[in-house]
Amino acid sequence: MSSVIDKFKTLARTLTSAATTMTDAIAQRRQQIVEKAKEVQHARTDLIPVSEIIETRIPETVHEAGAYAIADLGPILIQGIGAPVLGGSVRLPWDPKSPLEWRVICAAMPETAIAILTALVRQIQYEPGPSSAERPATIERLERELAALEIEEEAAVDQACAAGVQIAHRAEVIARRQAEARQRELVEAATADRRRRQEAIDAKAAARAEDNRHTAPGGSAYLARESATRPH
Amino acid sequence: MVTEAITIAPALSYCESVAAILSMLHGTDEGELLLDARTADGIGHRAFGVQTIHHEWLSEDVLGLLEDQNSWHIRVSPAVRRTGNRGLLRLHVLFARFHIEKVFDGTEWGLPADQMLAIANRIALFPCPPTAVIDGGGEVVALWRLDNPIDLTHEHGLKRARRAQADLAAALDASTQPMAHTTPSATGGPTRVENFDAHDPAGFLPLVGCLRERVGNTLTAVTIPRLDPEHVYRLEELTDAATQQEHQP
Numbered sequence: 001m002s003s004v005i006d007k008f009k010t011l012a013r014t015l016t017s018a019a020t021t022m023t024d025a026i027a028q029r030r031q032q033i034v035e036k037a038k039e040v041q042h043a044r045t046d047l048i049p050v051s052e053i054i055e056t057r058i059p060e061t062v063h064e065a066g067a068y069a070i071a072d073l074g075p076i077l078i079q080g081i082g083a084p085v086l087g088g089s090v091r092l093p094w095d096p097k098s099p100l101e102w103r104v105i106c107a108a109m110p111e112t113a114i115a116i117l118t119a120l121v122r123q124i125q126y127e128p129g130p131s132s133a134e135r136p137a138t139i140e141r142l143e144r145e146l147a148a149l150e151i152e153e154e155a156a157v158d159q160a161c162a163a164g165v166q167i168a169h170r171a172e173v174i175a176r177r178q179a180e181a182r183q184r185e186l187v188e189a190a191t192a193d194r195r196r197r198q199e200a201i202d203a204k205a206a207a208r209a210e211d212n213r214h215t216a217p218g219g220s221a222y223l224a225r226e227s228a229t230r231p232h
Numbered sequence: 233m234v235t236e237a238i239t240i241a242p243a244l245s246y247c248e249s250v251a252a253i254l255s256m257l258h259g260t261d262e263g264e265l266l267l268d269a270r271t272a273d274g275i276g277h278r279a280f281g282v283q284t285i286h287h288e289w290l291s292e293d294v295l296g297l298l299e300d301q302n303s304w305h306i307r308v309s310p311a312v313r314r315t316g317n318r319g320l321l322r323l324h325v326l327f328a329r330f331h332i333e334k335v336f337d338g339t340e341w342g343l344p345a346d347q348m349l350a351i352a353n354r355i356a357l358f359p360c361p362p363t364a365v366i367d368g369g370g371e372v373v374a375l376w377r378l379d380n381p382i383d384l385t386h387e388h389g390l391k392r393a394r395r396a397q398a399d400l401a402a403a404l405d406a407s408t409q410p411m412a413h414t415t416p417s418a419t420g421g422p423t424r425v426e427n428f429d430a431h432d433p434a435g436f437l438p439l440v441g442c443l444r445e446r447v448g449n450t451l452t453a454v455t456i457p458r459l460d461p462e463h464v465y466r467l468e469e470l471t472d473a474a475t476q477q478e479h480q481p
Contacts, residue, residue, distance in 0.1 A: 198247040201298045205246035
């Protein structure tokens with residue numbers, strides 16, 4: 001008797017250990033999912049590397065500002081400074097006492113403007129993400145890895161539940177499965193409704209064909225003529 | 233004499249037959265089939281494009297049309313058109329239309345048996361059995377499904393389709409005369425009349441199951457006495473068969 005009890009106790013310990021192993025594995029998988037999701041988020045939203053900023057963004061913004069200055073201030077400047085008859089002193093598009101605008105520096109001394117911005121950016125510490133060229137592929141890879149982890153975790157929980165372990169799916173899995181079930185119900189309801197409506201139309205058509213004085217077996221005057229001449 | 237075994241349409245319901253014909257005409261690519269139907273009071277017209285085609289069941293728009301208890305004729309364009317009825321796209325079938333002259337026997341108008349028999353014989357003797365036959369009461373339409381649709385977006389394709397249709401009509405002695413497609417106004421305005429040849433892909437065909445026109449004093453149901461989806465042909469097969477048939481004594 002005591003050996004039977006001992007055997008049950010051993011079995012209970014084994015089952016508990018197995019359940020714990022399963023729940024531990026699921027917990028580990030869930031932690032990996034959280035970390036991988038963070039990696040995806042970083043890949044999507046982190047700033048581009050300093051090198052890309054210096055090589056492309058800074059020159060682009062300086063040239064853009066310079067072009068804006070020329071377009072906006074150029075006509076006024078040349079009219080004021082190049083008039084054949086000056087009505088007083090040269091008229092500039094800015095007050096002589098006002099500070100020089102950034103866009104004017106970009107237009108007149110673009111290399112200096114680039115050097116200023118570059119020096120500032122180099123002094124700022126931040127955690128960069130992937131470059132623009134690498135970003136789409138990186139995001140795609142990470143999302144694929146995340147999806148694989150999620151599929152494994154979901155299967156593991158299904159397996160654990162089937163084995164009697166008390167564990168719930170993640171909230172997003174529950175929500176997705178409920179939405180899928182609802183969608184299936186809607187499709188089934190729509191199919192049943194369509195079938196009912198088609199059957200009603202079919203019944204009316206059958207009644208109409210029955211009333212047709214020219215109806216022959218098969219419901220067609222054409223067939224009636226064909227069948228009338230078939231060799232029997 | 234008809235010696236070929238008559239193929240009764242498989243046990244398809246009325247709605248399944250309509251779906252099968254629409255699916256055959258549309259294929260699975262983009263574009264729409266144009267349906268033209270009288271309103272329930274028989275006065276106005278409704279024309280709309282059907283884009284969602286399934287070979288086993290009817291889409292909501294067609295279901296609604298049939299549910300409106302439309303006992304007037306509903307016609308369908310044999311050619312697929314651009315969405316919004318903006319030009320022809322492609323043709324998945326060749327068809328031959330046989331108009332039947334009603335005769336008056338002193339008391340009522342009816343369809344003469346010898347005309348129907350002659351049509352059945354001509355179709356049966358053609359080397360390529362049709363994919364479908366639609367009996368519209370006042371006309372019989374035989375359809376042959378093509379393995380590759382004819383592109384109607386270019387003049388070359390449209391000419392090719394019209395030439396093939398003309399060859400088929402000549403071989404089968406089918407109808408070629410102009411047909412008027414009338415669209416009466418529901419508001420008292422002028423009736424719009426478009427003319428197209430009986431075998432023109434830009435025209436309209438009777439749609440299965442819809443009451444086509446009065447023959448005598450009875451409304452005749454359009455039926456589909458033959459439907460053999462496995463009969464699919466290359467265009468050249470049909471045009472060669474038409475040429476051979478035409479030259480036979």
